[in-house]
Each structure stands twice: as C-alpha cells, then as structure tokens.
Amino acid sequence: MRQPLVAGNWKMNGSLAGVRELLAGIKAGVDEVETAEVAVCPPFVYIPEAQAQLAGTAVAWGGQDLSVHESGAYTGEVAGSMLRDFDCKYVIIGHSERRTYHNESDELVAQKFTAAHKAGLVPIFCIGETLEERESGITEEVVARQVDAVIDHCGVETLGEGVIAYEPVWAIGTGKTATPEQAQEVHAFIRGRVAAKSPQVAEGLRILYGGSMKPGNAAELLAKPDIDGGLIGGASLDAGDFLAICKAANG
Ligand code: 13P
Numbered sequence: 001m002r003q004p005l006v007a008g009n010w011k012m013n014g015s016l017a018g019v020r021e022l023l024a025g026i027k028a029g030v031d032e033v034e035t036a037e038v039a040v041c042p043p044f045v046y047i048p049e050a051q052a053q054l055a056g057t058a059v060a061w062g063g064q065d066l067s068v069h070e071s072g073a074y075t076g077e078v079a080g081s082m083l084r085d086f087d088c089k090y091v092i093i094g095h096s097e098r099r100t101y102h103n104e105s106d107e108l109v110a111q112k113f114t115a116a117h118k119a120g121l122v123p124i125f126c127i128g129e130t131l132e133e134r135e136s137g138i139t140e141e142v143v144a145r146q147v148d149a150v151i152d153h154c155g156v157e158t159l160g161e162g163v164i165a166y167e168p169v170w171a172i173g174t175g176k177t178a179t180p181e182q183a184q185e186v187h188a189f190i191r192g193r194v195a196a197k198s199p200q201v202a203e204g205l206r207i208l209y210g211g212s213m214k215p216g217n218a219a220e221l222l223a224k225p226d227i228d229g230g231l232i233g234g235a236s237l238d239a240g241d242f243l244a245i246c247k248a249a250n251g
Contacts, residue, residue, distance in 0.1 A: 005037045007236075019042060019050075022239055024053065027053060032247060036249035038060070062089055084120050094146070110149045117158055125150060128143065147194065165208040166187055173212070187209070209229075232245055
C-alpha cells in the first residue's frame with residue numbers, strides 16, 4: 001500500500017512573521033490528518049524556521065530546488081548537503097517554473113535527481129505538459145520523455161526512491177484543475193512507463209497530482225487509484241485549506 005503524501009510548495013511567498021503563523025497553524029491541526037504524510041517546502045531562508053517548529057512533529061520539510069554541484073564557486077546555489085544540515089527530507093526538482101524561467105532541461109533535472117539522491121534527500125520530481133502540448137495530443141510523449149530522462153540517467157531503482165509529481169502546466173496557479181479522470185489517465189500512463197522497466201518499482205512509486213488542488217476538489221482526485229497525494233501551491237499557504245487537503249486523503 002502506498003502512503004499518500006501531501007506536500008506544500010510555498011514557492012516564493014511569505015515573510016518571517018507569516019511563515020511562523022503558517023507553521024504554527026499546520027502544527028496545531030496535523031494530528032487530525034490520519035492517512036497522509038505531510039510535508040512543506042518553504043523558501044530556503046525559512047527552512048531553519050520550519051526545522052525549529054516542526055522537529056518532533058508529524059510534518060516533514062524540504063527545499064524547492066538544489067544545485068547539481070556538491071560545493072564550490074556557484075553563487076546563489078544551495079547544495080543538497082546544506083539542506084540535509086537542516087534535516088530536510090524532501091527536495092522539489094524540475095518544477096515547471098524552474099524549467100520555464102531558469103531553462104532547466106530534462107538532462108539537468110536528471111542530474112539534480114542524482115544530486116538529491118546522493119545527498120540523502122527524497123526528490124519530488126515534477127513533470128507535466130503545457131497547454132499547447134496537451135492540445136497537440138502529445139501529453140504522453142512529453143511525460144514519457146521527462147520520466148525516461150531520469151531513468152536513463154540514474155536507473156529505475158533510484159527513480160523509485162523518489163516521488164513523482166504530475167503537474168500539468170496549464171493547471172498550475174490557473175484555477176483550472178485537471179479532472180480526476182484526466183489526471184488518473186496520465187498517472188496510470190506514468191506508472192505503466194515505469195512498470196515496463198520494473199513492475200516492483202512502479203507498484204511502490206508515489207505519483208502526486210499538482211495544479212490548482214483545493215479542499216473542494218482534493219477528495220475526488222485522491223480517490224483515483226494512481227493518484228497518491230498532492231503537491232499543493234496556492235492552497236498550501238493557508239493552514240486550514242492545506243490541512244483540509246491533507247485530510248481529504250483519509251477517504
Ligand atoms: P497551485 O496549487 O497554485 O496551482 O500550484 C501547483 C504547483 O505548482 C505545486 O508545485
């Protein structure tokens with residue numbers, strides 16, 4: 001049985017005061033989350049605050065990106081080992097915003113997967129098609145290419161130690177969610193793609209959905225057999241909404 005994971009991607013939002021309040025709110029309500037594992041990914045500078053407030057609770061934390069390098073003259077970058085220094089469990093890699101605004105290629109994302117894995121972090125590996133790609137009927141081709149890049153680079157067993165997040169780019173921050181059927185179809189395709197290399201890895205692999213997931217649509221999405229949780233953007237900035245999504249996994 002795959003334990004669902006609901007992770008908040010806070011993106012570049014918040015202030016120290018706001019982060020303290022949000023963390024306190026999540027901490028106060030997490031005991032009612034029975035089934036799902038819960039995680040938050042704050043901006044780098046707020047990770048020590050997350051560690052201070054969440055250590056010893058059921059909530060894990062992680063980064064939103066990491067460098068492919070271990071250390072050295074790479075101004076502005078953060079290494080996996082630095083995230084581990086603050087007890088991060090997870091790190092998001094290959095988010096569409098990084099692919100788009102920072103030109104991250106499939107190859108670079110695959111290198112980041114390896115860097116995260118080597119540092120002892122669990123990568124939350126994001127994939128997904130743009131609206132144009134969906135309308136051209138190449139959704140499966142796109143996600144297959146993105147998944148294969150990591151399998152080719154690190155092998156299917158290593159992929160299986162991470163988590164995949166399917167985030168259709170057209171659903172991110174738009175209020176336009178994939179229907180549960182649309183999402184399930186792609187999730188099943190992704191699992192099948194992995195199963196062709198290793199049925200065992202595919203069976204245990206958590207595939208999260210991301211893209212305008214809210215308290216109102218979470219239960220229906222999470223009820224689908226191949227949707228094993230969510231990667232939540234906007235709704236994760238409100239403790240009540242985020243916890244409601246986490247609880248939607250209780251069934
Ligand atoms: P929204 O939930 O704001 O659509 O963002 C989804 C996302 O990008 C999570 O990584």
